[in-house]
Amino acid sequence: MKRAGISMILLLLIIFAGAFAPVISPHNPHKQVLSLSFKGPSLSSPMGRDELGRDIFSRVLYGVRTSLIIGFTVVLISVAIGVVFGGIAGYRGGYTDVLFSRAIDILMAFPGLLLSIGIAGIMGPSTFNIIIALCAVGWVGYARYARAMVMSVKQRDYILSAKAAGKNRIAILFSDILPNIAEPLIVEASFGIGIVIISEASLSFLGLSSPATPSLGRMLSEAISVINVSPWMAVFPGLALTIIVLLFNDVGDSLRGRYER
Amino acid sequence: MRSFILTRTLLAAPTILGVVTLVFFLIHMVPGDPVVLMLGDYATKQDITQMRRELNLDRPLAEQYGLYIENLVHGDLGTSVYYKKPVLKIVMERFTYTLALTVFAMLVSLLVSVPLGVISAYKQDTWFDRLTAGTSVLGLSLPNFWIGIILILIFAVKLNLLPVAGAHSASSIILPGLTLATGMSAITIRMIRANMITAIRHESFTANLARGIDVNRALFVHALKATLIPVITLVGMQFGLLLSGAIITETVFSWPGMGRLLVDSVMTRDYPLLSGTVLVIALIYVAVNLVTDILYYAVEPRMRKTS
DSSP states (O other): OHHHHHHHHHHHHHHHHHHTHHHHOSSOTTOOOGGGTTOOOOSSSTTOBOTTOOBHHHHHHHHHHHHHHHHHHHHHHHHHHHHHHHHHHHHHOHHHHHHHHHHHHHHHTSOTTHHHHHHHHHHOSOHHHHHHHHHHHHHHHHHHHHHHHHHHHTTSHHHHHHHHTTOOHHHIIIIIIHHHHHHHHHHHHHHHHHHHHHHHHHHHHTTOSOTTSOOHHHHHHHHHTTTTTOTHHHHHHHHHHHHHHHHHHHHHHHHHHHHHO | OHHHHHHHHHHHHHHHHHHHHHHHHHGGGSSSOHHHHHHOTTOOHHHHHHHHHHTTTTSOHHHHHHHHHHHHHTTOOOBOTTTOSBHHHHHHHHHHHHHHHHHHHHHHHHHHHHHHHHHHHHTTTSHHHHHHHHHHHHHHHSOHHHHHHHHIIIIIIISOOSOSSSSSSGGGGHHHHHHHHHHHHHHHHHHHHHHHHHHHHSHHHHHHHHTTOOHHHIIIIIIHHHTHHHHHHHHHHHHHHHHHHHHHHHHHHTOOSHHHHHHHHHHTTOHHHHHHHHHHHHHHHHHHHHHHHHHHHHHOHHHHHHO
């Protein structure tokens, strides 16, 4: 409980830092000062400067912001799509469910990021395309989850009584079933954000993000070729990424623990 | 047994058809004209028309789809625009590298996680168990490519012990292999620990000790055997994780496998090669899942009653 509280506070701090990156960051993340290129950490640039003399700390802050924006957006959209499709499949059963399960099988036949890389690679490098590529894969997990939950909830007495009272099916799905599956979905979603953030970093590491948007993955891929000159270019963005993901996982873990208790 | 293999294989058929169909549509998701994008700004009208014909993009969609399936059945995945060679041939050349990397990573991971998982379970809630659990949570949160970069930094740049990138010598496989093994080890340790705890609590374990069997033998031979089945499934499932992890790891270390090929095909806008590589990786994954299911069925007699 104590540890979960600390993780939560740290996570909120990071979200705050990301949200207010334009205010907090000491320098313009895009500004190139070639005379300062590869300069090590100093008071004015605590994480040093990169190849083009841009301030790494400011870029990390903006990168965190990008990670969080994409993380929350993708999870929100994925949960919404997942709940609608999974909910309907679980509630209606029969052919709808068979069709749904077949579609899921096909999407699950692509390991991990493969389909996202394919989609983002085809559509070209941009934040919007990364969001689409991650949602195309991300909704599946929530849909399966929602389907299973709805299937177990729909047999309960209060749903049967709502049905007997002549309540409309859609209304039952949204006002009676959804509130009862919301809590476990939120737990899943908090893990989901961590996964999406790593996936986004992976895609931008592979060069699938827009070069104009600072992102932690892209910073790391820029760092590889100059790693013997400037190790801090690789250390700090990766550290930021790891800490964020670790915190989301930890908060997810404690939420799950509390829910299951 | 035979009928199970048959039905399970037949069940995979619609999934494979779905995967093929989805990959077919990938090239149609290109914003704008894929042919113009591939040939670049300096292409002549003639070049464009010719390539459009070669890729069958001048035909109606239904016909394109029919031709695509027909060619696939004949093992024709199209021709790479960049390498000017058949896609299947290029992908197969790279396949060996990815296979070597994933198998190496899997072995390393099992070599690390089996003893750690078993000892953690036996010494449950001691400092050893907590340390292992903490490290595996860290291993799960660490992004693959960052582990790779840090390993490069330590072993190739600072200590100058191992090659940074490429596949020029046998030792080249060590750093990418370790990188890929980290994530898998984290999950496998947890799984083995959880299953071992059940096995240790089982009366047969106490009975074995009472019978005078050495603790190590009781743990690593008798109890471990009971946890083998979930581990087989896990290793099969992990293969997908390894395959997609390989895409990133290969890029970090310039390892010439299928993942690196996929990323290169994105960069060179070689759409036939891109879709072909995605298709091959997905089909390998489907095949591995199929084999895992069948193996699971073969070693787990209880499964037979339910199916």
